[in-house]
Amino acid sequence: MTMLIYQLDQSGDGEVGGPAPDRLIAGDPVFTTWNVEDRDGLYCGIWRSTPGRWRISYDEWEYCRILSGRSVIHGSDGSRLEVGPGDSFVLRPGYTGEWEVVETTVKEYVVRV
Numbered sequence: 001m002t003m004l005i006y007q008l009d010q011s012g013d014g015e016v017g018g019p020a021p022d023r024l025i026a027g028d029p030v031f032t033t034w035n036v037e038d039r040d041g042l043y044c045g046i047w048r049s050t051p052g053r054w055r056i057s058y059d060e061w062e063y064c065r066i067l068s069g070r071s072v073i074h075g076s077d078g079s080r081l082e083v084g085p086g087d088s089f090v091l092r093p094g095y096t097g098e099w100e101v102v103e104t105t106v107k108e109y110v111v112r113v
Contacts, residue, residue: 008046008108010034019054020085027052029101043111053100060092069105074098 014032018024029052035045046067056073065088073081073089075097081089083105 008034008036008044010046010048010106014046014048019052023055023056025098027101029054035054041113043113044109046106046108048104048106049101050104051101053098055080055098056095056097058091058095059093060111061093062112063110064089064091065108067108069101071102071105072100072102074100077092 008056010105012034014034017033018029028050030050032048033045034047035043038045049071058087064083064084066083068085070082070084073091075081075095077097079097083089
């Protein structure tokens, strides 16, 4: 039977990684990701990053809700979005810029490719 409801949580070790070296601008950020579902081009889960800054480029839609921490998203167009606990936002395909984690950040996300 296929599960139709998934609960997002940080149980288990999660997948550990970081930005690609050619995208890294500052710091040594460590990403931990708890993916819940990856089916039919839909991905969701919880992501955590320690402080640092790296270049971003989106080919997909991503909805984010910040659970804890502080980050700044710098758009290539000069825009700047400061986010913290309770903030929600959507990144569209084609969005480029930089993600700066000021204080270890945890977010829930839903990605549609």
